[in-house]
Amino acid sequence: MDRYAVFGNPIGQSKSPFIHSQFALQCKQLMQYEAILAPADGFADSWRDFVASGGKGGNVTVPFKEQAYQLAEVLSARAQQAGAVNTLYLNTAGQLCGDNTDGIGLVADLKRxxxxxxxxxxxxxxxxxxxxxxxxxxxxxxxxxxxxxxxxxxxxxxxxxxxxxxxxxxxxxxxxxxxxxxxxxxxxxxxxxxxxxxxxxxxxxxxxxxxxxxxxxxxxxxxxxxxxxxxxxxxGLGMLLAQAAAAFTIWRGVTPDIEPVMALLKKQLAV
Known part of the structure; x- marks a missing residue:
């Protein structure tokens, strides 16, 4: 089973594991997604350990987006413009690629x-x-x-x-x-x-x-x-979901519908 994860510090508050598990169910993708608490000074090592154990891609949140930018071997134009990376994946050549889906997530939500x-x-x-x-x-x-x-x-x-x-x-x-x-x-x-x-x-x-x-x-x-x-x-809940959907599309080649997941998240937040 393909493994993905979100890296952050702190990470307990992250909604990403729930969001991506819902996307995987919706799009019938056999994959696992977890949250990883990386040491403040040990993001690169945490990422390498994850890949060594079969990790295919990941999301990056505070405070590691700039470190992910430095770690990536291939950067998208969006990542270069932002000076930060929130999405990592390995290409067919085995290179670590960095992208930034935050901005396109915002634009998608504004259009919505x-x-x-x-x-x-x-x-x-x-x-x-x-x-x-x-x-x-x-x-x-x-x-x-x-x-x-x-x-x-x-x-x-x-x-x-x-x-x-x-x-x-x-x-x-x-x-x-x-x-x-x-x-x-x-x-x-x-x-x-x-x-x-x-x-x-x-x-x-x-x-x-x-x-x-x-x-x-x-x-x-x-x-x-x-x-x-x-x-x-x-x-920014819609932006959170839209940037996650963009990352999911990069990894899996399919685009999930954020609306049903947004409804579930709103119910969670209201509890």
């Missing part, structure tokens, strides 16, 4: 929610790995301008400079005043019950406030957006 990205102006909050991985796929989907706002202006500016002129970097207090139909929170503020400190005026024309964090209840950012009159709010 009815967002028209072609010609859209996007405000992206936070300049960590999550946002960097999202920028390329958002631009590929036709976004006209993307404003990357971060507490530390220089970090936003550095990331913006690695893309074309459609991407502008700024601080949270000097965001250009213009219409942002889509605002994406890529910071981890939702994990601590807070939100990015931006002025409510930026939400005036927002149609969807999207938070990459997910949970049983709407995040603080989502609640705030609703209070400000934003018509639609969404969390």
């Amino acid at each position: 929610l009815g967002v028209s990205l072609a010609g859209c102006t996007v405000l992206l909050l936070g300049a960590g790995g999550a946002s960097r991985g999202a920028i390329g796929p958002l631009l590929d989907a036709g976004v006209r301008q993307l404003v990357l706002a971060n507490r530390t202006f220089s970090k936003a500016q550095t990331i913006a400079a690695s893309f074309d002129s459609r991407v502008v970097g700024c601080g949270l207090t000097d965001i250009p005043q213009q219409a942002y139909p889509l605002i994406i929170n890529a910071t981890s503020s939702g994990l601590t019950g807070s939100r990015p400190e931006i002025a409510a005026t930026y939400l005036k024309d927002c149609q969807l406030a999207y938070d990459m964090v997910y949970g049983a209840q709407p995040t603080t950012f989502m609640q705030w957006a609703k209070q400000q009159g934003v018509p639609q709010q969404a969390d």
Whole structure:
């Protein structure tokens, strides 16, 4: 039986084993998927041990995405753009290949929610790995301008400079005043019950406030957006499932339907 795994530290909270087991059942794939707690300084060894015992591919989560990027022998264009890898697999030549499905997972979820990205102006909050991985796929989907706002202006500016002129970097207090139909929170503020400190005026024309964090209840950012009159709010559960589905397709050559798995996960979260 083909073996796959997700590597992280911590890893107990990961929904990936449940998600991929459901995908395997749905797509009639004979495979096993587990969670592996890798030592903070021992990801490479954990991966090699896994492959030596028959491992075929894996997902990588915090804090190992950059280490996976360094370990991979062949990198996809998406991974190179993101500077991080969340999906690993061995090709027919036995080389370790690294890909990043986070951004295409986000785009797929936005499309599922009815967002028209072609010609859209996007405000992206936070300049960590999550946002960097999202920028390329958002631009590929036709976004006209993307404003990357971060507490530390220089970090936003550095990331913006690695893309074309459609991407502008700024601080949270000097965001250009213009219409942002889509605002994406890529910071981890939702994990601590807070939100990015931006002025409510930026939400005036927002149609969807999207938070990459997910949970049983709407995040603080989502609640705030609703209070400000934003018509639609969404969390990152759909993105989690869509990026997992993209990884599954890379490994198995079949694409699962995320909707039934999302329904099951929502029930789990509600307990």
